[in-house]
Every structure is written in structure tokens, then in C-alpha cells.
Amino acid sequence: MRKVVRGFYAVAYSVKLCKPNVICAYPITPQTEISENLAEMYANGELENCKYITAESEFEAASILVGASATGARTFTATCSQGLILMSEVLINAAGMRLPIVIVNTNRALSAPLSIWNDLQDSMLLRDSGIIQIYVEDNQEVHEMIPQAYKIAESTMFPTMICMDGFKLTHAYEPIDLLDQETVDGFLPPYEPPIKLSIDEPLTFGAYAPPHCYMEFRYKMHKDMLNAKNKIEDVFKEWGEIRRDWGGLIEFKEGKTVLVSLGSLVGTMKEVAKEMGLGYLKVRTYRPFPYDEIREALKDCDNVVVFDRAVSFGYEGVLTIDIRNALYGESPNVYSFIVGLGGRDVPKEVMEDCVSKVLSGRAERYRFEGLKDFEEVTY
Amino acid sequence: MVIIKVRFHGRGGQGVVTAADILAVAAFKEGYWTLSFPMFGAEKRGGPVVSYLKISEEKVYDRDEIHDPDYSVVLDPMLLGRDVVLGLKGWLIANHPSLEKAKERTGWRDTVAIDATKIALEILKRPITNTAMVGAFAGFTKIVKLNTLKETVYEWFEKKGEEVAKRNVEVVEKAYKEVEG
Amino acid sequence: MRISLGAVSRPLESLNDKTGTWAVMVPRIDRERCIGCGECYMFCPDCCIEMVQEDRKRYAVVDYDYCKGCGICSEVCPANAIEMVEKVIE
Numbered sequence: 001m002r003k004v005v006r007g008f009y010a011v012a013y014s015v016k017l018c019k020p021n022v023i024c025a026y027p028i029t030p031q032t033e034i035s036e037n038l039a040e041m042y043a044n045g046e047l048e049n050c051k052y053i054t055a056e057s058e059f060e061a062a063s064i065l066v067g068a069s070a071t072g073a074r075t076f077t078a079t080c081s082q083g084l085i086l087m088s089e090v091l092i093n094a095a096g097m098r099l100p101i102v103i104v105n106t107n108r109a110l111s112a113p114l115s116i117w118n119d120l121q122d123s124m125l126l127r128d129s130g131i132i133q134i135y136v137e138d139n140q141e142v143h144e145m146i147p148q149a150y151k152i153a154e155s156t157m158f159p160t161m162i163c164m165d166g167f168k169l170t171h172a173y174e175p176i177d178l179l180d181q182e183t184v185d186g187f188l189p190p191y192e193p194p195i196k197l198s199i200d201e202p203l204t205f206g207a208y209a210p211p212h213c214y215m216e217f218r219y220k221m222h223k224d225m226l227n228a229k230n231k232i233e234d235v236f237k238e239w240g241e242i243r244r245d246w247g248g249l250i251e252f253k254e255g256k257t258v259l260v261s262l263g264s265l266v267g268t269m270k271e272v273a274k275e276m277g278l279g280y281l282k283v284r285t286y287r288p289f290p291y292d293e294i295r296e297a298l299k300d301c302d303n304v305v306v307f308d309r310a311v312s313f314g315y316e317g318v319l320t321i322d323i324r325n326a327l328y329g330e331s332p333n334v335y336s337f338i339v340g341l342g343g344r345d346v347p348k349e350v351m352e353d354c355v356s357k358v359l360s361g362r363a364e365r366y367r368f369e370g371l372k373d374f375e376e377v378t379y
Numbered sequence: 380m381v382i383i384k385v386r387f388h389g390r391g392g393q394g395v396v397t398a399a400d401i402l403a404v405a406a407f408k409e410g411y412w413t414l415s416f417p418m419f420g421a422e423k424r425g426g427p428v429v430s431y432l433k434i435s436e437e438k439v440y441d442r443d444e445i446h447d448p449d450y451s452v453v454l455d456p457m458l459l460g461r462d463v464v465l466g467l468k469g470w471l472i473a474n475h476p477s478l479e480k481a482k483e484r485t486g487w488r489d490t491v492a493i494d495a496t497k498i499a500l501e502i503l504k505r506p507i508t509n510t511a512m513v514g515a516f517a518g519f520t521k522i523v524k525l526n527t528l529k530e531t532v533y534e535w536f537e538k539k540g541e542e543v544a545k546r547n548v549e550v551v552e553k554a555y556k557e558v559e560g
Numbered sequence: 561m562r563i564s565l566g567a568v569s570r571p572l573e574s575l576n577d578k579t580g581t582w583a584v585m586v587p588r589i590d591r592e593r594c595i596g597c598g599e600c601y602m603f604c605p606d607c608c609i610e611m612v613q614e615d616r617k618r619y620a621v622v623d624y625d626y627c628k629g630c631g632i633c634s635e636v637c638p639a640n641a642i643e644m645v646e647k648v649i650e
Binding site: 004006116138167168169171172173174175264265267268270271343345346347348 | 396399400403404407412413414415416417418419439440441442443444446
Binding site for chain 1: 561562563564565566567568
């Protein structure tokens with residue numbers, strides 16, 4: 001059924017169809033309406049066999065979910081920005097405990113200065129946390145990604161985070177082909193944890209690991225994260241067969257010059273690529289990083305233009321670092337354009353301008369594009 | 380691909396976001412693909428809010444803000460100024476009791492003015508001008524039919540009670556006909 | 561554009577934000593009726609009523625730059641000296 005709905009609802013409705021057992025979230029713009037929608041569904045009795053727990057902070061919300069997930073519950077939370085980094089202490093533990101919590105992060109800039117608007121600094125900060133990260137392009141994709149995220153999380157035993165752009169997607173009101181219960185039920189079996197905590201069988205999750213064994217745990221975690229790539233691809237393929245093929249870990253169109261980005265910027269990027277006759281590469285799965293796929297796709301092109309919305313202060317755009325590394329020893333020139341920080345709009349013209357800088361040989365290794373002239377003063 | 384771009388200006392509490400959303404649903408019912416999204420200043424009642432609406436025959440991929448709108452719809456007379464006509468290519472649809480003064484404030488020739496505050500106070504008893512401006516937009520542009528819009532508005536406000544829904548439909552119809560002339 | 565080191569701002573910068581433009585209805589104070597009790601001054605949520613002393617008469621004055629027209633002053637006035645009227649739109 002196609003209906004015009006807001007991004008929040010596209011998420012909440014899909015979560016409902018996945019039949020979570022415990023939902024716990026703390027409000028933060030631009031996430032709040034996701035948990036509001038779920039709370040309303042819960043209050044209306046639409047969520048069977050589910051507990052909606054209110055928390056005092058993101059830290060507590062994540063902690064509740066760690067406990068719930070350990071007992072074998074299917075869990076959900078949504079957050080962003082300061083909320084995500086407050087959760088991070090717990091979520092990084094969840095990754096080590098191998099708990100398949102599904103998180104929707106509505107990407108928002110980090111403080112200070114305070115900003116409620118969109119960029120990718122928050123989730124990119126958790127790049128090395130052992131959490132699977134998937135970036136979506138529009139609300140249809142996030143709607144369909146949620147059942148897939150549960151399947152990925154529960155077959156790899158890693159927390160899985162779907163990153164959707166705050167405001168650009170969360171607040172967007174657009175037509176969505178809503179999933180039905182039958183499709184989701186047929187795709188997503190109930191969660192059967194390999195090991196679970198209960199009163200009858202007390203266990204410690206995330207136990208103490210001195211130097212003689214810590215490294216083995218972390219090595220295994222890394223191996224499993226690398227192997228998760230295959231599982232993710234399988235899940236994407238299976239979804240493609242029953243519903244719609246969204247592509248694999250990356251979406252790629254050939255070209256001499258290839259634009260690279262992720263998240264909601266992909267829509268505009270595709271339009272620009274089409275108009276200017278360029279290739280494009282959309283990164284869907286950011287961790288585990290599709291190293292081979294990206295290297296294979298980009299190694300023979302002349303220019304790679306990366307649009308980054310997060311900065312590694314003191315180095316360059318975060319995504320660019322990974323792309324450059326994937327292309328080590330190959331010949332393409334990689335250019336980084338840092339755009340859209342803190343909700344700064346990225347119209348087509350800005351992207352076109354970046355491309356023309358590259359094509360005319362005026363581009364630098366990295367550059368902040370769309371900056372205004374400013375002067376810094378001290379008070 | 381032709382995209383009709385509409386920009387709404389108002390304040391938190393006037394229903395700026397809802398205005399764009401209602402038109403998005405109504406235009407979708409007429410067979411268009413629609414995309415609407417807001418841009419908040421600060422999240423507080425009274426703070427300036429801009430909302431965008433893109434109406435197209437095909438799926439809209441661009442998610443950038445609207446810098447060159449075909450229509451600018453202003454829900455609050457005090458916001459009328461140079462800002463609201465920035466990049467405007469077509470018509471300004473303004474909430475103001477006087478067409479001449481509205482033009483004076485913005486310097487924009489192609490302006491339609493409607494006293495939406497008056498209509499809202501009269502029928503809703505509250506100065507929430509979104510439905511009146513939605514009606515005015517539809518009446519002027521004819522992108523959505525009055526009946527489709529009335530149906531959409533009714534469905535939108537139904538959960539707030541039948542009385543609220545009916546009154547908003549009345550507001551829409553009055554504004555639609557007033558602008559239609 | 562000027563930005564400050566550490567995103568530091570001085571107090572009272574929000575004074576530039578003339579929130580009075582939001583008002584649809586505004587209070588009009590009848591100076592003859594006003595008994596200078598200061599009730600409206602106490603209740604105004606935006607601190608935009610000032611008590612003025614003139615010879616022996618004390619009365620309330622509204623700062624229309626910041627009055628959002630909530631009408632609380634009119635509601636609490638024991639002397640019925642405050643009427644809410646529609647703001648003139650220029």
C-alpha cells in the first residue's frame with residue numbers, strides 16, 4: 001500500500017512489523033517522533049509481546065537494551081548525536097558481548113557549537129566500535145532496511161545501526177510503499193539466541209579478559225565483522241528476491257570520474273552524475289567496509305570525488321580516508337569535499353562546482369566546500 | 380522532469396509544516412509524487428520555520444532545500460520582507476489584509492494577498508493560518524482540486540475531533556473561493 | 561560574518577530578537593483605570609511590563625517589542641484596565 005508518511009513513521013511502522021520484544025529510547029531531536037510513534041502503537045496495544053520502557057537518559061536506554069538483549073529479546077532503540085555518544089560506552093560493550101541490538105541513528109551534528117541539524121559526525125565517530133553501520137538514501141530504503149537489519153544483526157551477532165539523515169529524511173513527508181506483516185514474517189524468523197541469560201541459568205556477559213586472552217576475543221570479533229560482509233550480502237540478496245533489489249554493499253555506476261557519497265546526499269549525487277555523464281558510488285554498508293568491492297569498482301577510473309559530511313579533525317574527510325586506503329597503490333586521484341556540516345544545504349550547484357574544480361585541475365586533496373567568508377574574534 | 384517548488388514561511392505554532400504536508404497528501408491524491416520537509420530555526424513556538432514542498436510527475440530524488448521556488452507562501456504578515464521572495468520565480472501568496480502593503484513590504488509585483496488571520500480567528504477562533512493559506516494556494520494555483528483538498532484536510536484533522544476537522548474544511552473552502560475571486 | 565573562538569556569546573544578545581512581532585492580539589492599558597498594583601508585572605511570562613511612577617500615579621507600561629500577546633496580564637488585572645486588541649498590521 002502506497003501512502004504519504006513522514007520518515008519517523010516509515011521507521012516506526014517497520015519496527016512494529018519486526019515484532020520487537022523490548023523498545024527503549026530517550027528523546028532527542030530529530031529522533032523523538034520515532035519513539036513517540038512506537039509509544040503510541042504500544043499504548044494502543046498494537047505491539048504484542050513487547051515492553052516499551054522509558055529511560056532517564058540514552059545511557060540508561062542502552063543499558064536496559066543490553067540486559068534485555070542478553071535474555072534473548074529482540075530489541076530496538078533510536079537516537080542520534082549527543083545521545084549516541086552518551087550511549088556509546090554501553091553500545092561498545094554490547095558489540096563485545098555480541099548482542100544484536102538494532103539502532104536507528106537519525107544523523108545529527110555534534111556539539112559544540114550546539115546544532116540540531118544534520119551531518120554524519122555522530123555515527124562516523126563510532127566507526128571503530130564493532131557496530132555494523134548501514135547508510136540509507138531515502139525513507140523507502142530505511143523502511144525496508146529495518147527487517148534486513150534485524151536479520152543481519154541476529155545472524156552475525158553484532159549490534160546493527162541504520163544511519164538515516166536527520167531532518168532530510170526523518171522529517172520528510174513522501175510516498176512510501178508500506179510493507180505488510182506477511183512479507184516481514186516470511187522473511188524474518190523469530191530471534192533464537194545461541195545463548196541467553198535467564199534466572200534458571202545465570203551467566204556473565206562481557207567477562208574479564210586479562211592480557212593472555214583479550215586479544216583473541218578482539219581478533220575473533222574482527223574476523224566475524226569481516227565475515228559479516230557475506231552475511232549482509234546474502235540478506236540483501238534475499239530481500240531483493242522477495243521485495244526489491246537495492247543492490248549490494250555498494251551501488252556503482254561506471255565512469256571516468258566517479259562521485260562517492262552515502263546517506264541522503266546520494267539522491268542529489270545521482271542526479272548530478274546523470275546530468276554531467278559521470279559515474280557514482282553509493283556506500284551502503286560502511287562497517288564492515290566493502291574494501292574489495294570499492295577497490296574493484298574504482299581502481300581504473302581517473303578521478304574519485306568524495307562528498308564527506310564528517311571531519312577527522314587534523315586530517316581530512318572521514319569517508320575519504322577509507323576510500324583512499326582502499327585505493328592504495330592504484331592510480332585514481334582522490335579528492336575530498338567536505339560539505340553540509342551542521343545542516344548546511346548541499347544543492348546540485350555545489351556538487352557541480354566541486355566536479356568542475358576536479359575536471360579543470362583546480363581541486364586540492366581536500367577542501368571545505370560552501371564556506372562563507374568569516375573572521376574569528378575572541379570575547 | 381518538471382518539479383513545482385513551493386516554499387512556506389511562518390512561525391512555530393502556525394502550522395507551517397502541516398501546510399506543506401497537507402498539500403503533499405492532496406497532490407499525491409491527484410496522482411503526483413510529492414516531497415515535503417521543514418527547516419526549523421530554533422524549536423520553539425514563535426520561532427521562524429520554513430517548509431518546502433516539491434510536486435512532480437515522477438519520483439523526486441533531490442533533497443536539497445528550495446532556493447528558486449515557483450511559489451512562496453507566507454503564513455505570517457510580519458514575516459513579509461525581502462527574505463520571503465529570495466530566489467522566487469513566480470508568485471507570492473501572502474497573508475496580509477492589504478495587497479498594496481504586502482507588495483510594499485516585499486517589493487514583489489506578482490503577489491496575491493489574503494487576510495488569513497481574519498478567516499482563522501473568525502472560524503477557528505485561533506490565529507492558526509495554515510489551512511487558510513493552503514486553501515489560498517490551491518485556489519490560486521489549481522494544482523489540487525477543492526474537493527480533494529477538503530477531503531485531505533478533513534482526514535488530517537479528524538483525530539483532533541469532528542468539530543476541528545469541519546471548521547478547518549470551512550476555512551479551506553472560504554480561502555479557496557476568496558482567492559479564486 | 562564573525563564567529564567567536566569557542567562559540568562564546570555575551571549575555572543579552574537575544575535582545576535583538578524582537579519577539580513582539582509574533583503577537584496577533586496585544587494588551588492596551590487604560591491608564592485611568594490602572595491602580596498600579598503590579599499584578600500584571602508579576603505575572604507577565606516575558607517580563608515585558610514595566611511599572612512607571614509619574615508624580616503620585618503608578619501605572620503599567622507594555623514593551624511591545626517583546627510582548628507576544630498571551631493575554632495573561634489582561635486576565636489577572638483586578639481593575640479590568642487591560643484590554644486585548646488586534647495588533648495593527650503595517
